[in-house]
Amino acid sequence: MKNGKMNDKILLVSSLVDPAGSLIHEEIRRILYENPVLQEQYQHRQFDERLIYIEPSSLTTDADLIIFLSRHASKEPRSVLTVHVTGNFGNAVFGGNPGTLTPAATDMMHAILNRLAKEVPEGYEVTYEATHHGPTSLSIPSCFVEMGSTEREWKDRNAATAIARAVIEAEPEGVISLVGFGGTHYAQRQTEITLTTRGGFGHIMPTRDLVYLNQAMFDEMVSSSGAEAIYIDRKSVTRDDIERIEEYASKRDILIVGQSDLQNMIYISLSDYRHIKRLTEESLAGSGITIHGKIQGSDLTPITIPSDLLFEATKTDPEEFTAGIKSLPIIHLSGKGIAFYPTFITNQENALRITNELIHLCVSILHRNCICRFDGDCLIITKEKFDPGKAASLGIPPGPLFGRLMAGEVVLHEGREITPSMVKRMTEKKICIPGWGT
Template identity: 35%
Template structure:
């Protein structure tokens, strides 16, 4: 892991000095044109170069030629902005249409999402009692020609902060505390330059971000650049800050991303899968796309807890699916949706919702018995809900449940001399009426209606 210090950047020098103070680095001899000095400490290498970071295209290959190959390159740098806010930032590099500050147009450097997430979280922890804001930034400036995964970590935004030893110490420690946690990687689209929604998601959920593009650059993105963003981020999913873009941008990008074979997730989707092993999420989303392509997955807290035990050594149990009668579920949901949701949320399952928010008849568990038993219990729960509102008859051998209702029949009322009007309404409400000294009771103009519903469970491997 190589940390790059620039001799032309005061913030970089500050971070380099603090790194030297915190750890006992060993000087190493290097015959390399750009390298001023190099040091090593355990898994880290500290390299001071001649020149600004943003113009170091091809630096990874140059260092490798000097025997300084690396898995990750971390550029310790300054951050400059007009508002002069006290800020610590992390971001990948690259350009869309223009390359005003290093790199090449339409080129993205290889990002380091897991390392970027780790450093960001470390900065948040270390800066907790200081006056520095910690945030992601969207992808910008050079270098863009880097095959080795890289990131910038920066101190901003004025000369005062660049040389602040407190800021330098926070960044230095955040780098040394790096831990490459294996979490899903999203490519972020939308928002402003400081990517507030993506920043919040990294802070509050188990997701990492690779390349991030603000709303003002979305129209620069074509299929080639979107593909490059996923490839250079090793991305798993896309996250769209939907409220920050118009419908045209949203639809165009969704079509490109899905055409490349990636899922587009909402913030609620990412929060829903938080705490669930990514391997299980992948299988769950694949199953959902087969069963309910436009739907949403709901993962209960109980199954999240079970998965922590069940998923060992990165191996998770297979997704198991059972279904109940969609008609039965639909009728019960019409009557008491709240009771159904309470039932679903208190079992160790995942379940699906259609695009309109209604429940899918699919139950997902992590073993055969769980999915099947919950489907059976859900069937019984639906029947109990319907019993509270209907008379029912169950033909067990045929697996058919009949919902029995009394329904007002206008034709029967007309036969008794009652025409449309207020008397119709009274009878429909179950009230007795009088016509020409004749008493007409509701049961005289009502008919029994039986609605059949198949309720046999089906288990799917």
């Protein structure tokens, strides 16, 4: 759920029977002792039992969120630092209640995971885990932060210090709250998204638990995570399950986003992005979008430049065109094998300026690579092209010699030197650009 740390009170919970959680807690206390100004923000509680079996009533607190400090255990040993929220999609095998989810500290998990990625000791990996185990039915947002998964890692003070620093230094900011579907217990795709975008996950339902998914559980995942959108790891989920999730999302009226969508949302809010997606569908249904510059989501309008001008410029030097639009406050549309459609989207106040800048960029690319002139409002592009007919008239057979001549090489054929200019012809193309004539 939406939670920050600026003024939040945080309850740190560990178990005396857990060597890893106790060591992490010890390191946090040490850091706080060295930084007294931070101490009032934290409350501390240690239990004599395993954390997964704690009753919610024993966690009564005036804190804003709870962070459980714990060991991580696995049937397949690995050196790992993890974060996750608790809950049971199905049976309560390891504490808590069946079919019950806990409010997720979504923003805090995003911040902690990113700090862990910076602090992680050599040999460890950092990852989300899918939602699992107790305690459940908590009233305030929480998360587990763990290290494992063997006794060697549980006693590793360097790993404990890394977690302690991550917990204390984590500062949630601008997180887009998500729930995730699909993947394995160690949520690789969701972790990658959180480490590269503003997208942060609350509850994550792995592929194995999709059997428990219905509309009620979907809604509970969304509300318990404070989710603004959902993400589906489509490569790990069947077509039938994808359609089922899409149906639940439609009934909930919540947006489904992919990794590329989240990468687009560097400077804009999710609500603005939804507006952009709607406008994109109206302008060119089914197209993909790439957002450049610091475009704002309101007061957007489509603009169009001559399609033949864009085609010639991007065919001549696609890298220069791509670099040229990178800093412009525009959205470019693509799809169906077309890298750039001639329709772009920008803010209304920038529409005329951006249209002119796009045209100027295209014309500049063509001027540098071709012979160009204006005839009224029309750009005349003159190009030299290889002429197979001329080559054949000189007795040159199709094949390697054609390729060498096209590459600008002089070739020798039947004792005669053939230059590229001897097999070229001049072509002209006229592109009309209203208002751009001399």
